[in-house]
Amino acid sequence: MVVKAAVPKGLESFYGQTVEWYDCGATGGMEKSAEATAFKCAKVKVPLDYSQPDGQTIEIAMKKHVATGSIHRGSLFINPGGPGGSGVQYVEAAAETSFAGVQGSYDIIGFDPRGVGSSTPITCATANGADPAGGADQAPSDAAFEELAPQITTSFSQMEADCAANTKPAGLLDHVDTISVARDLDVLRALSGNEKLDYLGISYGTYLGAHYAELFPSNTGRMVLDGALDPSISLYERQAGATKGLERALQTYVGWCQAGQGCPLTGGTEAGSQQVRDLIASANQSPLPSSEPNRPVTGTEIRAAVMYSLYGDEQTWGSLTSSLDEAINRHSGSLFRQITEQTVADVVNTAAVRQAITCLDYPVDGDMAIWSARHQEIKHDAPTFGGMTAIVDLGCQAWGHNGTREPAPIHAKGAAPILVVGSTGDPATPYEWARSLADQLDTGRLLTREGNGHVAYGRAAACTQLVDTYLLTGELPSPGRVCRDET
Numbered sequence: 001m002v003v004k005a006a007v008p009k010g011l012e013s014f015y016g017q018t019v020e021w022y023d024c025g026a027t028g029g030m031e032k033s034a035e036a037t038a039f040k041c042a043k044v045k046v047p048l049d050y051s052q053p054d055g056q057t058i059e060i061a062m063k064k065h066v067a068t069g070s071i072h073r074g075s076l077f078i079n080p081g082g083p084g085g086s087g088v089q090y091v092e093a094a095a096e097t098s099f100a101g102v103q104g105s106y107d108i109i110g111f112d113p114r115g116v117g118s119s120t121p122i123t124c125a126t127a128n129g130a131d132p133a134g135g136a137d138q139a140p141s142d143a144a145f146e147e148l149a150p151q152i153t154t155s156f157s158q159m160e161a162d163c164a165a166n167t168k169p170a171g172l173l174d175h176v177d178t179i180s181v182a183r184d185l186d187v188l189r190a191l192s193g194n195e196k197l198d199y200l201g202i203s204y205g206t207y208l209g210a211h212y213a214e215l216f217p218s219n220t221g222r223m224v225l226d227g228a229l230d231p232s233i234s235l236y237e238r239q240a241g242a243t244k245g246l247e248r249a250l251q252t253y254v255g256w257c258q259a260g261q262g263c264p265l266t267g268g269t270e271a272g273s274q275q276v277r278d279l280i281a282s283a284n285q286s287p288l289p290s291s292e293p294n295r296p297v298t299g300t301e302i303r304a305a306v307m308y309s310l311y312g313d314e315q316t317w318g319s320l321t322s323s324l325d326e327a328i329n330r331h332s333g334s335l336f337r338q339i340t341e342q343t344v345a346d347v348v349n350t351a352a353v354r355q356a357i358t359c360l361d362y363p364v365d366g367d368m369a370i371w372s373a374r375h376q377e378i379k380h381d382a383p384t385f386g387g388m389t390a391i392v393d394l395g396c397q398a399w400g401h402n403g404t405r406e407p408a409p410i411h412a413k414g415a416a417p418i419l420v421v422g423s424t425g426d427p428a429t430p431y432e433w434a435r436s437l438a439d440q441l442d443t444g445r446l447l448t449r450e451g452n453g454h455v456a457y458g459r460a461a462a463c464t465q466l467v468d469t470y471l472l473t474g475e476l477p478s479p480g481r482v483c484r485d486e487t
Contacts (some may be wrong), residue, residue, distance in 0.1 A: 005195050005219045008186075010053045010456045014046055015190045021064070029088055030061055030118045039092075040064045044191055046114070046184045048175050056169050058120035060184050062192075063088040065095035069104030075192045076106035076471065077185065079113075081203030081227070083178070083357040084350035086110075086117040098458030101468035106198070111188060113208075115353050117178035122172060124163040124352045145375040145390065149368065152391050156355070156398035163352050173401045176353070177360035182212040186219060196221030196416070198471065202455045203227045203429055206420075207361075210437060213412035220412065222471050226421040227455035230433040232409040232440065235362035235392050240378055243389045243429050247382040249310040249427030250276065252452060256314060257321050264325040276306060277384050279327055288333030297333030297340070305339040307385065310427045313453030313485070360398035360403045364394050367406050409440040417443045419477070421463065425452035447477045449483035460485045 006013045023033040024041035027111055032041075041063050049054040064075070078099070080090035098109050108363075112119040130337035184442030185208070189197045198221040201209040206225035211357025213220045229238065254272035257263040264273030284299030309320035323335035366374070371390050396402055412418065418441050431448070438446035449456040449463045456463040463483035469475055 005190060007190070008099075011050075011187070012046070013186050014044075014053070017044060017191065019044055019191045019398060024063065027092055029092075030063065038065055038068070038095075040066060041088075043118075044187065048169060048171055050180060050183050056171065058114055058169070058172065060111055060114060060120075060188065061088055061118035062109055062188060063091050063424065064110075065091055065099075065103060065108040067103065067105060067107050070219055071105055072105070072107075073105045073472070074194045074198060075109050075189075076102060077109050077111065077188065077197060077199045079199075079205030079208055080110075080199040081201070081205045082116075082350055082354055083113070083204045083361075084116055084353035085204070086112050088112050088118050092123055094315070094458065098464070102471050105472055107192075109188070109192065111185075112179045113176070113357075114184060115172060115356060116350075120164065120169075120172060121167075122176065122353050122356055123164055123166040123168070124159065125166050145372040146368075148375075148391070149228050149371075149394060152394055153398040154270040156395045157400075159352060159355070160399050160401070163356070165408075174360070175355055176356050177403060178208055178211050178357065179215070180209055182215050185212055186216050189219065194221070195219075198222045200224040200226065200457065200467070200471070202457065204229060205233060206429075206437070210410045210412065210418075212454075213415045213418060213441070214410045215414035217412050220415040220418070222416065222474060223418045224421065224457070224467050224470065225418060225434075225437065226457045226467070227426055227429040228420050228434040228437040229429060230436045232407055232436065233433075234365050234407055235396070236365060236374060236390070239389045239392045240374075240386075241430050241433065243378060243382045244387045245430045246307055246310055246385045246427045249425065249452065250306070250384055251319065251426060253310060253317055256317060257324075260321070262325060263321055264328040273384060275328070276324070278305075279324070280284075280384075283327070283333070288331060288336070290332065290337040291334040292337060295337065296394050297327075297336045300325070301340045302333070302336050303385070305336045307427075308339060308342065311454040313425075313451060313459065316453075355395065355399055356401065358392075359399045359401055361405075362396070363404050363406060364393050364397045364402055368394075410437070411440060411442050413442050415441070417445055417474075417476055419445050419447060419467065421447045421449060421467065422458050423451055423453065424449075426454055427452075428454045444481065445476045448480075448482045449484070450482055458481070462486070 019042050021040040021042045024039050025033045030041045043059045043061050045057045047053045048058050087110030095108045109273035115122040207229040209225050251269045254269045279304050280299035287296035287298045290297050326332050326335045375390035378389045420438040422431045424431045466477045
């Protein structure tokens, strides 16, 4: 006998609303299609503020790739991370590639979290096109925190004012926290006809999934959390961990580069890493010409391109080598300009949304003296990427929409088994976070991928197959299981 999931009191109208799915294309977001395709789209209503369900409402957009097989398991909800990543875009890109092994049995549903994309969005006239820390990031690498702080404060305050003036309803800026998104996700689960939530989240999507399991353990089905965030650590610890992960990944890349052909970096991994830093500093002083005459490439852009490239692995690192070779030996930034064009949609455009969500998820921690000390520490530990890490709490203080919930371990007592996947060379979500989350969860099971690049699913076939088996059959990888990239 299937026990029907409980509807939270006061939310009956949201859980009981009618969903009108319509045909939409394989690309183009939520646009209607005149003919039937593999995709269907819908928008549903949820409360702006779950403590006032009779108040204002907002919309959440879903895009579904319809299962192609004869045996149907229901819906698999997916989240691409960010925070601020679009699940609508993710399902377009990944349903028939990364999820090829399960899309026969599952409807694959991507959704735009509140504040994002085709859902009721945070709208900013200028801030969505620029990172608020971008100007400060061009400061000299030895700049003291006290020199940076006024510019940082002004940048974040201006961005907040811009977003507040353009976002409707204005109160959305106070209600894009992960707990609210998890509550939205349970509404989406119910409206899609699923008694249990089957879910795969990557990167920030693991943080969302873990909070869902904590809030709704009895509604949690087969859940996979790949590239895990550790919910028990502070915002600064999260930023510092990711920054140090990037620094380790850079050294791994430099070693790989120097062992191959055509590498412009010389003298060992530390010397090679310093050459990358020297290039960044030089290009901030004198930007490199590119194929677009009016758009020379700055050091800040080169750093962002290097970071973006490190999210990949040995299969894609060759393009970074070519870009570095062109910049160092031919004084041209054309190849780096090509990489930065890719990062615009993936990274920069979500700056304001990322800020809004992150600052609601964590309380502001510390003061100017503490932030200054952290600034020095992280620059020492991560000299390439650490210059702006310590501004996270100052930025949230200036942003002004702040959370009060302290970070804490998540146990999800009573939830079904949760598969946590960690990659040993992950540059953005260090492996130790996956190990920590798997230990915290009462029903956590850790799958270790030995390999580089951000997240395992869709990257390493052996690991992807183990995840697919769990989603399709419920069979977990054995304790201590390790999967490796193909060579």
